[in-house]
Amino acid sequence: MKTRVDAALLNVLARAQDGAPPRLAGALHYAVFPGGARIRPRLCLAVAEACGGDAPALADAVACGLELLHCASLVHDDLPCFDDADLRRGKPSVHRVYGEALAVLVGDGLIVLAFETLARAGVVAPERCVALTATLARAVGATQGLVAGQAWESEPHVPLEQYHRAKTGSLFTAATMAGAMAAGRDPIPWRAMGERLGEAYQVADDLLDALALPDEAGKPTSQDAIRARPNAVATFGVLGAVARLRELVAQAADAVPECPGKGPLRELVLQMAERLVPASLKQSAA
Amino acid sequence: MKTRVDAALLNVLARAQDGAPPRLAGALHYAVFPGGARIRPRLCLAVAEACGGDAPALADAVACGLELLHCASLVHDDLPCFDDADLRRGKPSVHRVYGEALAVLVGDGLIVLAFETLARAGVVAPERCVALTATLARAVGATQGLVAGQAWESEPHVPLEQYHRAKTGSLFTAATMAGAMAAGRDPIPWRAMGERLGEAYQVADDLLDALALPDEAGKPTSQDAIRARPNAVATFGVLGAVARLRELVAQAADAVPECPGKGPLRELVLQMAERLVPASLKQSAA
Numbered sequence: 291m292k293t294r295v296d297a298a299l300l301n302v303l304a305r306a307q308d309g310a311p312p313r314l315a316g317a318l319h320y321a322v323f324p325g326g327a328r329i330r331p332r333l334c335l336a337v338a339e340a341c342g343g344d345a346p347a348l349a350d351a352v353a354c355g356l357e358l359l360h361c362a363s364l365v366h367d368d369l370p371c372f373d374d375a376d377l378r379r380g381k382p383s384v385h386r387v388y389g390e391a392l393a394v395l396v397g398d399g400l401i402v403l404a405f406e407t408l409a410r411a412g413v414v415a416p417e418r419c420v421a422l423t424a425t426l427a428r429a430v431g432a433t434q435g436l437v438a439g440q441a442w443e444s445e446p447h448v449p450l451e452q453y454h455r456a457k458t459g460s461l462f463t464a465a466t467m468a469g470a471m472a473a474g475r476d477p478i479p480w481r482a483m484g485e486r487l488g489e490a491y492q493v494a495d496d497l498l499d500a501l502a503l504p505d506e507a508g509k510p511t512s513q514d515a516i517r518a519r520p521n522a523v524a525t526f527g528v529l530g531a532v533a534r535l536r537e538l539v540a541q542a543a544d545a546v547p548e549c550p551g552k553g554p555l556r557e558l559v560l561q562m563a564e565r566l567v568p569a570s571l572k573q574s575a576a
Numbered sequence: 577m578k579t580r581v582d583a584a585l586l587n588v589l590a591r592a593q594d595g596a597p598p599r600l601a602g603a604l605h606y607a608v609f610p611g612g613a614r615i616r617p618r619l620c621l622a623v624a625e626a627c628g629g630d631a632p633a634l635a636d637a638v639a640c641g642l643e644l645l646h647c648a649s650l651v652h653d654d655l656p657c658f659d660d661a662d663l664r665r666g667k668p669s670v671h672r673v674y675g676e677a678l679a680v681l682v683g684d685g686l687i688v689l690a691f692e693t694l695a696r697a698g699v700v701a702p703e704r705c706v707a708l709t710a711t712l713a714r715a716v717g718a719t720q721g722l723v724a725g726q727a728w729e730s731e732p733h734v735p736l737e738q739y740h741r742a743k744t745g746s747l748f749t750a751a752t753m754a755g756a757m758a759a760g761r762d763p764i765p766w767r768a769m770g771e772r773l774g775e776a777y778q779v780a781d782d783l784l785d786a787l788a789l790p791d792e793a794g795k796p797t798s799q800d801a802i803r804a805r806p807n808a809v810a811t812f813g814v815l816g817a818v819a820r821l822r823e824l825v826a827q828a829a830d831a832v833p834e835c836p837g838k839g840p841l842r843e844l845v846l847q848m849a850e851r852l853v854p855a856s857l858k859q860s861a862a
Contacts, residue, residue: 306718314727398718402723432681
């Protein structure tokens with residue numbers, strides 16, 4: 291599934307880079323490759339397949355869109371005016387290599403490319419495409435999406451649940467719902483599964499950060515403590531957070547709706563989610 | 577037409593602000609209101625009307641999309657890592673009032689909102705909506721759109737024509753083509769008109785900058801000279817640039833394709849474009 295995601299992303303990027311200003315073209319590629327676990331697009335494709343997968347090109351496009359939007363948010367979040375991060379996915383962040391101006395433009399360009407990719411693939415199923423565009427936009431938008439999540443960090447009072455739902459949950463929920471939509475299914479029953487996985491991922495990210503495992507995280511750690519941001523480890527303790535993670539994963543697996551590929555999808559969710567537990571913690575806390 | 581654009585934008589903004597982080601909501605509104613001449617969305621609506629205007633809600637949505645994308649580009653272009661501009665549309669730039677972090681997020685949020693607005697309106701005409709989404713995305717994208725235009729400024733060698741076409745022309749061409757598409761017409765015949773108007777607008781902007789008319793420009797001037805950027809005044813001289821502007825406007829009017837409202841649209845183009853000539857220059861050079 292990761293191979294399918296990377297192949298689709300490579301196609302999309304190649305077309306975007308063709309004729310683009312050369313440094314920007316290089317920076318776009320750098321921001322997307324090599325990727326992390328590609329967990330959101332894999333989740334989206336797995337749901338689309340479990341739903342019958344009658345429009346694989348559209349599913350590929352929306353999966354790419356999710357990953358491009360995710361990458362865009364990483365590039366912008368790393369900027370000096372936000373986290374000022376030197377490291378991302380184990381290598382220097384985009385602005386450290388290409389400068390701030392190109393990092394801003396890479397983020398902008400990836401957001402636009404996500405919607406363009408979807409529109410290009412949508413000609414064969416325009417109604418699904420329009421609904422998918424709205425779903426992706428809401429997941430990253432200023433009201434309840436990634437942009438809102440990041441902006442809550444600039445507010446004096448942060449509604450915690452709303453903040454996490456916007457910053458992390460929104461793209462996971464969009465991944466499961468969009469997977470179903472790409473296959474022509476009603477997305478509503480798929481929301482709960484995405485929500486639980488988003489929460490699980492948030493707890494996993496908090497663990498990586500709190501345990502200061504920069505090699506596993508591929509980015510600076512201890513940021514929550516430094517920036518006094520709320521996190522699951524502060525709330526539940528390390529072992530409590532691991533237990534909470536496993537509980538959320540089990541809930542996500544139980545939330546898989548009826549569909550032709552329900553059994554295999556359940557298995558995949560459990561496998562993907564188990565990988566969220568930091569390796570060092572599996573040894574010490576298993 | 578400006579009233580119609582502002583009313584539609586106000587609706588779109590109100591929905592986006594509802595539930596958004598309060599400072600971000602304020603910054604989004606600040607970035608869009610009060611606007612400039614709203615020339616791109618007005619052009620788009622005028623073309624849609626001239627083509628029969630059978631889907632006014634879709635035309636409103638795409639007009640809003642064009643203006644939101646334009647506003648997003650202004651907010652990001654003003655950032656310290658680009659032009660570091662204190663002033664925009666006669667008031668302090670977004671990052672001067674709300675800080676860099678929110679300015680980055682406002683730009684991101686407006687880009688997303690443009691595509692969300694289009695998708696919301698597109699349910700009634702999904703095929704047109706998908707084509708419009710692709711057109712808007714290309715107009716602002718990293719290959720040939722606004723993002724490419726801005727990125728060319730970071731390159732050691734700048735292909736001038738390509739740079740101007742990406743940075744200014746692309747949204748004008750998208751405005752005329754999208755107006756036709758919103759009304760269900762073939763967009764290709766509408767390209768030339770948009771191209772000429774985009775070039776005319778570029779010359780007008782160069783004049784405002786070179787003549788150092790910050791009151792008319794509503795932003796810092798003499799930037800081309802300071803940054804040694806190419807511009808029409810350096811190439812043609814002031815009077816030569818005014819003559820070139822009028823020539824391009826005449827060509828744009830002549831390029832209006834056959835359509836039910838051809839006559840009135842021609843008139844409107846001439847009127848809108850005449851306002852591009854700086855007022856002080858009309859007195860001294862008329």
